[in-house]
Amino acid sequence: MPDTLHDLTDALLDAARRAGADAADALAVRGASLSIDVRAGTLEQAERSEGVDIGLRVLIGQRQANVSASDTRSETLTALAERAVAMAREAPEDPDIGLAAAEQLAKGWDIDALELSDPAPEPSPAELQRDAEEAEAAALAVKGVSQVQAASAAYSHRQIHMAASNGFSGGYARTDRGLSCVAIAGTGAGMERDHDGDSRIFGADLRSAREIGQRAGERAAERLDARKPPTGAYPVLFDERVSSSLIGHLLAAANGLSIARGSSWLLGKLGEQVLPPELSITEDPHRTRVAASRPFDAEGLPTRARRIVEDGILTGWTLDLATARKLGMTSTGNAKRGTSSPPSPGVWNTALTQGAASRDDLIAQMGTGLLVTSMIGATINPNTGDYSRGASGFWVEKGEISHPVNECTIAGSLPEMLRRIIPANDARTHLSRVVPSLLVEGMTLAGN
Incomplete structure (x- = not known):
C-alpha cells in the first residue's frame, strides 16, 4: 500500500x-x-x-x-x-x-489562506456528548417542549488528493464540526417539531450548545396550535432558513449540464434579466473558513470569483470542461466529483445581494400574507419553472405575525417570482450560500 x-x-x-x-x-x-447522539440525557x-x-x-x-x-x-x-x-x-x-x-x-x-482545516485537536467523544447533552437540556427547558427527538454532535476530518496524467497534482485537508437539536412541543395530535443546528470548519466558530438547543425548543413551541391559512393570492416571505432554496433552483437551472441537455427553464435566457436590476449573485470560491471554498476544481483548473447574475442579468453558465466543450464555451472552473463518478459542474460559495430592510420591515410591508419557515416536497418543472411546494410557518395580519400555520401549498412561476423578489438584510454570512429572507408578492396559497 x-x-x-x-x-x-x-x-x-x-x-x-x-x-x-x-x-x-x-x-x-x-x-x-465521529458522531454522538443523545436522548433523554443518556448516550443513545x-x-x-x-x-x-x-x-x-x-x-x-x-x-x-x-x-x-x-x-x-x-x-x-x-x-x-x-x-x-x-x-x-x-x-x-x-x-x-x-x-x-x-x-x-x-x-x-495557497491552501493555508483558505483555512479549510482546524488545527485544534480532534474533540473527544466525551466532549461531543457534553455538547449534545447541553443542547438537549436547553431545549427541554423551553416552556411547551415535551421531548427532544434528537441531539447530535459530530466531527470529521478528511484529506483529499487529486492527480492526473496531464501533470496536475494537488490536495487539501478539511474539517467539520457540527451540532444539531430537534425538539418536539405539545402532546398527542397537537405535537409540533422544529430544529436548529450549526456546522463550521473551525470548532471555535460553532454557536454554543445552549443557544442551539434553546432556539430549537423555541421554534417548536412557536408552532403550537397551527392551522391552515386561507386559500388565495398573497405575498409570501421566505424566511432566511429556507430562502436559499429559491436561489438554488436558479443555480441548478444555470448549470451547464442542464443547458447542454436542453432541460432548463433558463435555456436561451443568457444576457436576459432573471432578478431585479439591483440584485446580483456572486460566486467566490476563495472565502476563508467556508465549506465550499477550493483553490482548484476537480479537473485541476484554478477557481475564480465571478458574477453568475450581475445587476439582474444572467451572465453565464456553470461549466466544467465537458459541458463547456459541448456548448462551445470555456470552463468556469466549476468541476466537482466524487471517487465513484467523473467530473460534473457545480457551484462553489454563492451570495445574493442583501437588501436594506430587516425581516421585520418586510413583515410590516407585506400586510397580510404568509411567512414560510419550513417546506416539504418540491414540484419544480425544469423546463418551465412552474413551482409548487408544501409549506408551514406563520400567518401575518396587518403587518404583524398572528399565528402559526401548516398544511398549505405555495405555488407560482419561479421565473416570475425571482424577477420580483425583495431581499432583507439578515443572511448568515458564514454559509456557503448567503441568501437573506426574500419577499415575493402575489403567490398562490392553497389552505382552507
Whole structure:
C-alpha cells in the first residue's frame, strides 16, 4: 500500500498507464468521522468510521470509464485499472470528454489562506456528548417542549488528493464540526417539531450548545396550535432558513449540464434579466473558513470569483470542461466529483445581494400574507419553472405575525417570482450560500 495519498494517486495513474489507458485522473480521500447522539440525557448512539476511498477515471480515445474502491493494496490498484480500461473500451464515444491542457492547470495556490482545516485537536467523544447533552437540556427547558427527538454532535476530518496524467497534482485537508437539536412541543395530535443546528470548519466558530438547543425548543413551541391559512393570492416571505432554496433552483437551472441537455427553464435566457436590476449573485470560491471554498476544481483548473447574475442579468453558465466543450464555451472552473463518478459542474460559495430592510420591515410591508419557515416536497418543472411546494410557518395580519400555520401549498412561476423578489438584510454570512429572507408578492396559497 502506498504511504501517502499523493503516492496513492501516482500509483493509480501508473497502473492505468500499464493497463493501456491514453489518459487518466485519480482521486484519493482519507477520512475519519465521529458522531454522538443523545436522548433523554443518556448516550443513545456513538459511531466512528475511518477509511480511504479511491477513484480512477481512464480515457481511451474519446471513451471513458470510472471505477472506485476502498482497498488500497497494490494488487487491487492493478485490478482496478485493468477493469476501468476494459470498461472504457466498451463505452460509447463522447467527443467532449478529455483532461485539461497543461496551460489550463492551476499553479501556485495557497491552501493555508483558505483555512479549510482546524488545527485544534480532534474533540473527544466525551466532549461531543457534553455538547449534545447541553443542547438537549436547553431545549427541554423551553416552556411547551415535551421531548427532544434528537441531539447530535459530530466531527470529521478528511484529506483529499487529486492527480492526473496531464501533470496536475494537488490536495487539501478539511474539517467539520457540527451540532444539531430537534425538539418536539405539545402532546398527542397537537405535537409540533422544529430544529436548529450549526456546522463550521473551525470548532471555535460553532454557536454554543445552549443557544442551539434553546432556539430549537423555541421554534417548536412557536408552532403550537397551527392551522391552515386561507386559500388565495398573497405575498409570501421566505424566511432566511429556507430562502436559499429559491436561489438554488436558479443555480441548478444555470448549470451547464442542464443547458447542454436542453432541460432548463433558463435555456436561451443568457444576457436576459432573471432578478431585479439591483440584485446580483456572486460566486467566490476563495472565502476563508467556508465549506465550499477550493483553490482548484476537480479537473485541476484554478477557481475564480465571478458574477453568475450581475445587476439582474444572467451572465453565464456553470461549466466544467465537458459541458463547456459541448456548448462551445470555456470552463468556469466549476468541476466537482466524487471517487465513484467523473467530473460534473457545480457551484462553489454563492451570495445574493442583501437588501436594506430587516425581516421585520418586510413583515410590516407585506400586510397580510404568509411567512414560510419550513417546506416539504418540491414540484419544480425544469423546463418551465412552474413551482409548487408544501409549506408551514406563520400567518401575518396587518403587518404583524398572528399565528402559526401548516398544511398549505405555495405555488407560482419561479421565473416570475425571482424577477420580483425583495431581499432583507439578515443572511448568515458564514454559509456557503448567503441568501437573506426574500419577499415575493402575489403567490398562490392553497389552505382552507
